[in-house]
Structures are given as structure tokens and as C-alpha cells.
Amino acid sequence: MSSKQSMTSKLDAMAEHAKRNAPSEDELLARTIARFEKSKKDPNHIENWFHAVIANGIRHPKTQLIPFPIEATIAILKEDQDAFFGCKELDEVEQAVKRAFDTFGKDALFLKNSLYSGKHTWNRTCHITRDSNIRNHLGQITYEWLMRSPVYATHMVVRELIETAPVFHAFGGTPIVQEFRLFAKDGKTYAYQAYWPANSILDADTNDWAQKLESISEATQQQMDEMIKGADRVTRTLRGDWSVDFLIDKDGAPWLIDMAVASQSYISPHRIELS
Numbered sequence: 001m002s003s004k005q006s007m008t009s010k011l012d013a014m015a016e017h018a019k020r021n022a023p024s025e026d027e028l029l030a031r032t033i034a035r036f037e038k039s040k041k042d043p044n045h046i047e048n049w050f051h052a053v054i055a056n057g058i059r060h061p062k063t064q065l066i067p068f069p070i071e072a073t074i075a076i077l078k079e080d081q082d083a084f085f086g087c088k089e090l091d092e093v094e095q096a097v098k099r100a101f102d103t104f105g106k107d108a109l110f111l112k113n114s115l116y117s118g119k120h121t122w123n124r125t126c127h128i129t130r131d132s133n134i135r136n137h138l139g140q141i142t143y144e145w146l147m148r149s150p151v152y153a154t155h156m157v158v159r160e161l162i163e164t165a166p167v168f169h170a171f172g173g174t175p176i177v178q179e180f181r182l183f184a185k186d187g188k189t190y191a192y193q194a195y196w197p198a199n200s201i202l203d204a205d206t207n208d209w210a211q212k213l214e215s216i217s218e219a220t221q222q223q224m225d226e227m228i229k230g231a232d233r234v235t236r237t238l239r240g241d242w243s244v245d246f247l248i249d250k251d252g253a254p255w256l257i258d259m260a261v262a263s264q265s266y267i268s269p270h271r272i273e274l275s
């Protein structure tokens with residue numbers, strides 16, 4: 001037997017082996033459903049912490065949660081046009097997002113899933129207008145998220161777009177706004193940092209972006225007091241150790257926009273510890 005023939009028969013044997021041992025379609029579906037059920041227990045999903053933001057009267061954007069069924073995730077993951085456009089569960093989510101423009105009475109809104117926004121690809125993910133191709137935004141957010149994490153999203157989230165004063169734009173369109181991440185455990189804030197790390201900025205639309213970033217790195221005492229009060233309260237209700245993100249609006253008011261378990265959150269080397 002020539003070496004070429006021997007290689008071909010080895011490859012055939014390997015392909016046969018892989019086919020015999022590959023999980024069936026039913027087995028794959030059962031695994032996906034089990035993964036979805038496990039995903040729901042992740043404390044970082046918005047539905048697991050947002051109730052405590054509301055209960056404590058902390059300023060937050062008007063928010064609508066739209067269930068994101070497992071069928072919708074599966075349809076996107078197939079990377080197949082027929083599956084993507086033929087999924088009726090995805091149709092329903094798309095229609096619900098489109099209705100939100102009227103419900104909120106706005107022409108532009110913020111879109112994310114229960115865990116992730118895709119802020120680095122702003123115009124293809126989290127920033128939506130009445131003219132946006134919402135189906136594509138749903139696909140892009142889901143796809144980017146699943147490239148990073150084994151956890152399935154439970155919801156799509158439509159939020160009022162907070163009016164901000166960006167100091168510049170980066171990543172091809174993301175507004176860079178004053179924001180702070182506080183760390184609080186069981187009702188006590190113990191550290192904070194400016195939200196955007198300088199070494200994460202790419203493709204800024206101005207040369208003096210580093211100075212501009214520096215200019216938004218400090219909060220006023222009044223902003224600090226309000227953010228600490230909010231982070232204290234929300235973590236006293238939830239218990240546990242959390243990162244709590246606040247966005248500062250164009251008038252200087254902080255809005256609580258996001259939370260995550262502290263041990264799974266980015267910690268800056270410049271984080272300031274509070275006594």
C-alpha cells in the first residue's frame with residue numbers, strides 16, 4: 001500500500017470512529033437544555049439583582065425584560081440563515097423589542113442581554129434606533145456573548161438611553177462617558193475605580209483622549225456619597241460581594257446600570273480602597 005493510500009484509510013477510520021461516538025441530535029439538545037437550566041442560577045443575570053435596585057429606590061434607567069427562550073439561542077448558534085430567520089421565538093423577541101420604542105416613547109434605546117451588552121461594537125449591538133435591524137442586533141449580542149462564556153442569557157433587556165456627555169468615542173463609535181465601579185459587600189462599600197481603564201481604549205476619535213479620560217476619573221463628593229449609599233443599600237438587600245456600576249448623566253447624576261459578583265469583575269490596579 002502506498003503511503004498516500006495508507007493515510008486515506010487512516011482518515012476514513014478516524015471519521016468512522018468519530019461518527020460512531022458522536023452524540024445524537026437528541027443528546028445534544030438534552031445537553032443544551034441542561035446548560036440553560038444551570039445558566040439560570042448565575043447571580044449575574046439582571047433578574048437576580050435588579051429587584052433590589054428598584055426596592056431601594058436607587059436611580060436606574062426604565063427597563064423592560066423580555067424572556068429569551070433557549071430556542072432563540074439555538075437558532076442563532078446554528079449559524080444557518082434558515083434557522084436564524086425561521087425561528088418563531090426569535091420573531092417574538094424581535095417584535096417585543098420593536099414595540100418598546102412606542103412603549104418608552106423614544107426613537108433610540110439601549111439593548112443588552114441579561115449579562116452582556118457588546119459595548120465595544122456599540123452600533124451593531126447595544127445602541128438601537130427605530131431604523132435598526134433588530135434581528136441582527138439580537139444575533140450579534142448573543143453570538144459575541146457566547147464566544148466569551150458558557151452561560152446562556154435568560155432575557156433580552158431594553159432600557160431607556162440615559163442622556164450623557166461623552167468626552168470622546170472609541171472602538172469605532174462607543175461613547176466614553178464618566179462612570180464608576182464601586183465594590184460593596186453585605187451593605188458596605190469598600191473600594192471604587194473609574195470605569196474605563198486607559199489601556200483598554202482603542203481607536204479613539206481624538207488625539208488627546210488620555211487627557212480627556214483623566215478629566216473624568218474623579219467623582220465629586222456629592223456623587224461619591226450618592227453612589228456609596230446606593231451600593232451599600234443594594235448589597236445589604238442582596239447580601240454578598242458585588243461590583244456596582246454607576247453611569248454619570250449629562251447633569252452629573254449617577255445611575256445604577258449594572259452589577260456583577262465582585263470575584264468575576266474587572267479590578268483596576270488603580271482601584272481606591274476605602275477605609
Ligand SMILES: Nc1ncnc2c1ncn2[C@@H]1O[C@H](COP(=O)(O)OP(=O)(O)OP(=O)(O)O)[C@@H](O)[C@H]1O
Nearest residue numbers: 061110115116117118119159160161162177257258
Ligand atoms: N441605559 C444606558 N444608557 C446609555 N448608556 C448606557 C446605558 N446602559 C449602559 N450604557 C453604556 O454601555 C456600557 C455597557 O453597559 P453595561 O454595563 O450594561 O454592559 P455590560 O456588557 O454588562 O458591561 P460590563 O462589561 O461593564 O459588565 C456602560 O458602561 C455605559 O457606558
Ligand SMILES: [Mg+2]
Nearest residue numbers: 115116258260
Ligand atoms: Mg456587566
